[in-house]
Amino acid sequence: MNLFLPPVIYIYFLIFGTIISISSSSIFGVWLGLEINLMSFIPMIINLDQNKKSSEAAVKYFLVQTMASAIILLSSLMFILFPSNTLSFIPSIMITLSLSMKLGMAPFHFWFPETMEGLNWINSMILLTWQKISPLIIMSMLFNPSTLILLSLTSALTGAVSGLNQTSLRKILSFSSISHLGWMNSIMYMNNEVWLTYFLIYSIMSIILCTSFFTLSLNYFSQLIHLNNTSKKIMIFINLLSMGGMPPMLGFLPKWAAILTLSKNSPILMTLIISSLITLYFYTRLCFSAFTLYNPEFLWNHKESNKKMTLLSIMTLISILSLSPLMYLFL
Numbered sequence: 001m002n003l004f005l006p007p008v009i010y011i012y013f014l015i016f017g018t019i020i021s022i023s024s025s026s027i028f029g030v031w032l033g034l035e036i037n038l039m040s041f042i043p044m045i046i047n048l049d050q051n052k053k054s055s056e057a058a059v060k061y062f063l064v065q066t067m068a069s070a071i072i073l074l075s076s077l078m079f080i081l082f083p084s085n086t087l088s089f090i091p092s093i094m095i096t097l098s099l100s101m102k103l104g105m106a107p108f109h110f111w112f113p114e115t116m117e118g119l120n121w122i123n124s125m126i127l128l129t130w131q132k133i134s135p136l137i138i139m140s141m142l143f144n145p146s147t148l149i150l151l152s153l154t155s156a157l158t159g160a161v162s163g164l165n166q167t168s169l170r171k172i173l174s175f176s177s178i179s180h181l182g183w184m185n186s187i188m189y190m191n192n193e194v195w196l197t198y199f200l201i202y203s204i205m206s207i208i209l210c211t212s213f214f215t216l217s218l219n220y221f222s223q224l225i226h227l228n229n230t231s232k233k234i235m236i237f238i239n240l241l242s243m244g245g246m247p248p249m250l251g252f253l254p255k256w257a258a259i260l261t262l263s264k265n266s267p268i269l270m271t272l273i274i275s276s277l278i279t280l281y282f283y284t285r286l287c288f289s290a291f292t293l294y295n296p297e298f299l300w301n302h303k304e305s306n307k308k309m310t311l312l313s314i315m316t317l318i319s320i321l322s323l324s325p326l327m328y329l330f331l
Helices: 005-023 027-048 052-081 089-103 112-117 121-128 130-142 145-162 169-190 194-216 221-225 230-244 252-261 266-292 307-320 323-330
Strands: none
Touching: 005 027, 005 130, 027 052, 027 121, 027 130, 052 089, 052 112, 089 130, 089 145, 112 121, 112 169, 121 130, 121 169, 121 194, 130 169, 130 194, 145 169, 145 266, 169 194, 169 221, 169 230, 169 252, 169 266, 194 230, 194 252, 194 307, 221 266, 230 266, 230 307, 252 266
């Protein structure tokens, strides 16, 4: 029983810290929740995957998050010092920058892909989904508009362009996350409700992809090329194209909602669409390369119908059959 006790404790405090952050009425309470969340995720990184890469990832994550938390405390002090004068915009800019650093938005994204590279798929899934909840909700209440939109557009373009030459699946998901953060925060700038729908669907797509890679023990693009089961390849790339926003899959739904929300602000919308097209380009290139470069047994293998294939089939079905039931629910 003792072997299972530490992970349960970590998960408990991970959830507890997030609840404190999003329900607190003071910046000190927000900071406290973020610190509890941080101190519960660090042992998960080190203990669940004990190697040099995980230790390095834990140190990088700790340093960046503590630096951002220190800026949040400083900004809370600035709110007290400059409550209602001409310098009152400074603390809101500072807290927007610190939260964007916690999220890994460009130009503060330098730590995010390297940290992801040192994690296993379970921790990667937590970092891509749960760890974004607190900073995003806090930012939706305390952001500086001009700073937020500048960071959003920078993240959307940086995430799309930086993912072009990547071969590590973790780094591809990292830069995709940075690009999606640009979309989410652009919607947050215009509408405080639609971004929640975007984040929910993005989390579902990230969970599907991380679970798929974990199930098939995939870490690099070369492993996808040498995967000799065509059905598994098709399932993986349907989910990848869904993450890129290819219609009519699940990933297209939040981007459609974003396009409707941002339709009155054409410069922002055009920048986001360009970034999305770049992302779709390298996802499509991955698909084309994996099916053409090397495949010694291009056959549909019916012997692989086990529990793993059933799980992958269900997740892929969620990605494909998304529009008809969910469209009227979210829009």
